[in-house]
Amino acid sequence: MTSAKSITQSAFDGSRLRVLLLVDLNEGAQQEFLDAYEHMRHHVASVPGHLGDQLCQSAENPSQWLITSEWESAPPYLAWVNSEAHIETVRPMQSCVRDLRSMRYHIVRETGGAAPPPAPTARGVHQAAAAAKTAGAAGGVHAPPRVGDGLIRHALTFTVKPGSESKVAEILADYAPPKSRVDDTTRLCRTTLFMHGNRVVRTVEVQGDLVAALRHVSRQPEVRAVEEALNPHLEQSRDLNDPESARAFFTRAAMPAVHHVTRGGPEPAGLRRHALYYPAREGCGLMLARLLAQQDETAADDPAGPVYRSTVFHREDLVVRLVDVSGDPEADPVRVLGVHGEKKAAVLARLLDGAALGIRGPLAGERDATRLLAHAGMTLITDRTAPRP
Numbered sequence: 001m002t003s004a005k006s007i008t009q010s011a012f013d014g015s016r017l018r019v020l021l022l023v024d025l026n027e028g029a030q031q032e033f034l035d036a037y038e039h040m041r042h043h044v045a046s047v048p049g050h051l052g053d054q055l056c057q058s059a060e061n062p063s064q065w066l067i068t069s070e071w072e073s074a075p076p077y078l079a080w081v082n083s084e085a086h087i088e089t090v091r092p093m094q095s096c097v098r099d100l101r102s103m104r105y106h107i108v109r110e111t112g113g114a115a116p117p118p119a120p121t122a123r124g125v126h127q128a129a130a131a132a133k134t135a136g137a138a139g140g141v142h143a144p145p146r147v148g149d150g151l152i153r154h155a156l157t158f159t160v161k162p163g164s165e166s167k168v169a170e171i172l173a174d175y176a177p178p179k180s181r182v183d184d185t186t187r188l189c190r191t192t193l194f195m196h197g198n199r200v201v202r203t204v205e206v207q208g209d210l211v212a213a214l215r216h217v218s219r220q221p222e223v224r225a226v227e228e229a230l231n232p233h234l235e236q237s238r239d240l241n242d243p244e245s246a247r248a249f250f251t252r253a254a255m256p257a258v259h260h261v262t263r264g265g266p267e268p269a270g271l272r273r274h275a276l277y278y279p280a281r282e283g284c285g286l287m288l289a290r291l292l293a294q295q296d297e298t299a300a301d302d303p304a305g306p307v308y309r310s311t312v313f314h315r316e317d318l319v320v321r322l323v324d325v326s327g328d329p330e331a332d333p334v335r336v337l338g339v340h341g342e343k344k345a346a347v348l349a350r351l352l353d354g355a356a357l358g359i360r361g362p363l364a365g366e367r368d369a370t371r372l373l374a375h376a377g378m379t380l381i382t383d384r385t386a387p388r389p
Helices: 030-044 072-079 084-094 125-134 165-173 210-219 221-233 243-253 285-299 333-337 343-353 364-378
Strands: 009-012 017-025 050-057 064-071 097-106 109-111 139-141 152-159 187-196 199-207 254-262 271-279 305-317 318-326 378-384
Touching: 009 285, 017 030, 017 072, 017 109, 030 050, 030 084, 050 072, 050 187, 072 084, 072 097, 072 254, 109 254, 125 199, 152 243, 152 305, 152 318, 165 187, 165 221, 165 378, 187 210, 187 271, 199 210, 199 271, 199 305, 199 378, 210 221, 210 305, 243 254, 271 333, 271 364, 285 305, 285 318, 285 343, 333 364
Parallel strands: none
Antiparallel strands: 009 254, 017 064, 017 097, 050 064, 109 139, 152 199, 152 254, 187 199, 187 378, 254 305, 271 318, 305 318
C-alpha cells in the first residue's frame, strides 16, 4: 500500500461506478429527447458491465434532466463511452440537447444493504479484505478513498498522414498558449504534446471542470488557427465548425487517464517529463494498462526510485504512460518502463505488440529494457505549465 501522502486515482479500484449526465434540452424538444433516450437505453442495456440506469426530470425546471447509470467498474464504462457504438447510439439525442455535462464517481460507501465484495485491485487483495472488515451492517465500503491533488488528467490522440510528421511537429510547437484561467473555478494547468511516428498525444492537467477547460481552449483564436493548419495532415478528416463532426472527433480521440500516482514526500529537483508508447496486442490493451498501474502503485513506495509521478492513459489497444523522472531514464530503464521483476517483464512482453515498435523477443534484462525504452520513448513537442495563481 502506498504512503498516506501519495496522490492517487485509479479506474482499477474494483468499485462500482456511478455516472451522472446533466442534460439541458432545447425548447420543444422533450418528446424527441424521450424517444432518443428509449433508443439509447435499449442499446446500453446489453453493454457488458452496465447494471442499470434512471431518467429523472428536474422538479424546478422541466427542461433539465438527469440520467444516472451504474456500472460494475470503470473500465467497461470507459470502453463503451469511447467506442464507435457509443457515437452512433447517442447521435439521435444530440439535436435536442442545448447543453450536457457528464460526471463519474466511484461508489465508496452506501446504505440500504450489504455491498458486494470488492474485486481484486491494483492496490492488492489485502485492501479488499480490509474494506470488507470495515463494512457496516447497513452498508459497505467498496474501495478505500484515495487522496487527490485537485487535478483532472486527460489525453487526446490522433494520427497524421505518413510523411507529414515534421510539418505537424512544427505546427504544434509554434503557437501561443491559451489563457490558463477559464473561470472562477476552472484553470488549465499544464499541456504537453508528444509524437511517436505519425501518432500525436496531447495530455492536459485541469483544475476544475475538464469539459469547460476543453471548450475554453478550443475557442481560443490561436488554438483554432493551429487546428485549421493541422486539418490537411490528419488521417481522419474532421470539421470542428460542425458540432456533430467535432463531437465524433473528440470521442474518437479521447484517451482517459485510468491510473495516476504521485509519490509522497517533497518533489525532487530537476524532474523531466517523458511519455512512453505501449501498443498492445489485439484485445490486450486493458490488461497492459492494468499491469503498468500495478507496477506504478508498487513503485510509489520506493523513495529512491527514479519515477516520482506517473499517469497511465488507455484507449482500446493503445496505452501511453506519462512519467516525471529525476535523472537520466537510461540509468534505470527497467523502473522507468514500469517492468521491474522478471515475471512482470515477461508478462509485458506477451501483452506488448513488439512488432509495432520495431522490436521482437523477450525482455530478458536491462539491455532489452534499454532497447525498449529507446523504441517506446515519445518525442516531446511542447510542454507548457501555467504559472501558479
